[in-house]
Amino acid sequence: MSERFSPLSQRVRRLIGSGSLVLAPADNPEPARPAPSPTSSLFEARIALLSHMLDELRTVDLQREDELRALREQIRHARQRARRELLAALAPALGEIDVLLQRGQSLLAPPPEPPATLFERMRAGAPPRPDPQQREQVAAIVARLAVVRAQLAALGEE
Secondary structure: OOOOOOHHHHHHHHHHOOOOOOOOOOOOOOOOOOOOOHHHHHHHHHHHHHHHHHHHHHHHHHHHHHHHHHHHHHHHHHHHHHHHHHHHHHHHHHHHHHHHHHHHHHHHOOOOOOOOOHHHHHHHHOOOOOOHHHHHHHHHHHHHHHHHHHHHHHHHHO
């Protein structure tokens, strides 16, 4: 026996997903869920897989950040060590420069003036003669400065 349903009842049946107009019992207020379709289970499986992959990527990202932090710390320590080594290498050259500066300043300082004699006062207009000992000292200073300069140039090339 074929029943004819009104268009409204046909629409309700389509919405409910059943061919009959039987409603859920009154004691069970939740309507029965339709069984998941193969498409939705495949979609849920893909979502679970992508979530798992995302968790793995986050873990790898945290590991990379830790490695990067460790490398930055190593670079900082290497730079500090290089600075200390450079200062230790420059210490002898700087000490040599200090000695040369003190010696040059002592040569440039005017000697104490002895009391002028009559003959020295008469000779005051004559130019002073260069002192051969002072000339040797200046030559030694120039030679040592050349050595210091070579040391500093070698450090700069490294």
